[in-house]
Amino acid sequence: GQQVKQSSPSLTVQEGGILILNCDxxxxxxxxxxxxxxxxxNSPTLLxxxxxxxxxxxxxxxxxxxxxxxxxxxxxxxxxxxxxxxVYLCAAGLNQGGSAKLxxxxxxxxxxxx
Amino acid sequence: xxxxTQSPRSKVAVTGGKVTLSCHQTNNHDYMYWYRQxxxxxxxxxxxxxxxxxxxxxxxxxxxxxxxxxxxNFSLILELASLSQTAVYFxxxxxxxxxxxxxxxxxxxxxxxx
Numbered sequence: 001g002q003q004v005k006q007s008s009p010s011l012t013v014q015e016g017g018i019l020i021l022n023c024d025x026x027x028x029x030x031x032x033x034x035x036x037x038x039x040x041x042n043s044p045t046l047l048x049x050x051x052x053x054x055x056x057x058x059x060x061x062x063x064x065x066x067x068x069x070x071x072x073x074x075x076x077x078x079x080x081x082x083x084x085x086x087v088y089l090c091a092a093g094l095n096q097g098g099s100a101k102l103x104x105x106x107x108x109x110x111x112x113x114x
Numbered sequence: 115x116x117x118x119t120q121s122p123r124s125k126v127a128v129t130g131g132k133v134t135l136s137c138h139q140t141n142n143h144d145y146m147y148w149y150r151q152x153x154x155x156x157x158x159x160x161x162x163x164x165x166x167x168x169x170x171x172x173x174x175x176x177x178x179x180x181x182x183x184x185x186x187n188f189s190l191i192l193e194l195a196s197l198s199q200t201a202v203y204f205x206x207x208x209x210x211x212x213x214x215x216x217x218x219x220x221x222x223x224x225x226x227x228x
Contacts, residue, residue, distance in 0.1 A: 009154075032215050043204060043219035044157070089156055095215040102217065103173070104149075104157040 003027060004092050006105035013080050015114045021075040023090030023105050032095030033066055034102065035075045038087045047088070048075070051095065080112045117141065120205050120220035127227050133192040135223050137205030145208045146188040147217065148172070148180060150201040157204065163188055195227045 003026045013019045021035070034049035050057040050064045050073070057064045063076045073092070077084060087109050091102040117140045127133045139146065145164055149157040159172030161180035169180040177199060179191040192199055202224050206217040 004156075006156075034215070036217075041222075043221050044217075045219070046216045049215060091157075101147075101159065101162060101172075103159070106154055106156040 004090060004103045004105045006090055006108050008108050009106065010109040010111070012111045012113060015080060015082060015112055017080050017112075018076065018078050019080055019110070021077075021088050021090070021108050021110070023073050023075075023092070025071050025073075025092045025103075027092075027103075028068075028071060030092040030094060030103075032093055032102075033064065033073045034091045035062075035064065036089040036091060036104075038089060038107070040087075044089055082112050082114050084112045085110060118205055118207055118218050118220040120203075120223045122223060123221060124224045125226070127192075127195045127225065129196060129227055131195050133195050133199075133225065133227075135190040135192075135203055135205075135225070137188045137190075137220055138186055139188075139205075139207040139218070140186065141207050141209065141218060142185070143207035143209050143218070144185065146182065147206045147208070148178075148188070148190045149204045149206065150174070151204060151222070152201050160190065160203075192225075195225075197227050200225060200227045 005024050007022045031052040035047045036044040037047045038044040055066045061078045066073045087107045089107045090105040093102040121136045147162040148160045163169045163182040181189045202222045205220040
């Protein structure tokens with residue numbers, strides 16, 4: 001089964017709006033959670049990550065919320081911009097010794113319309 | 115700047131043929147990974163390596179071999195390519211001493227098996 005699952009294959013939001021991307025995971029041993037951003041024909045790049053010892057991390061317009069008991073984490077994007085249009089991949093795993101052996105979700109294609 | 119380069123960037127292979135995808139990193143990272151991307155599946159881990167001359171099976175290793183002859187180089191080998199192996203393949207590296215657990219991805223190799 002899918003160990004890491006994103007609930008929405010696609011989302012559209014108006015420029016300037018707030019959006020939430022969701023991700024559920026199955027393995028309660030996972031201790032590392034990340035969101036990667038991918039433009040078409042480009043490689044994924046890390047957007048933001050959080051470890052299991054915190055339940056929130058903010059970086060500018062991007063905030064990750066972690067709900068360990070619910071095995072769920074989300075990415076909140078505020079003041080969305082056209083350049084946010086991309087595929088967002090959530091990922092979770094055991095970050096032991098720096099080895100990021102991650103399980104990725106299927107991706108959510110985000111479109112920010114102007 | 116982290117650098118992971120893949121070759122070839124694009125390849126057409128025949129069913130039953132042998133395909134080798136190569137990856138080279140100049141990050142001085144110990145950990146390297148091969149993922150494949152398919153529509154609706156996100157990124158799935160095929161093989162990974164913690165150290166030169168050693169490889170580990172990921173989540174979908176069947177039909178693939180991996181080789182890590184040096185810290186810098188990691189190859190993915192399809193001995194008998196099949197139609198189902200048509201996909202985009204991404205190589206990545208990570209730093210065991212890094213705080214973020216970040217994966218640095220290559221540009222991707224698009225493989226079409228006919």
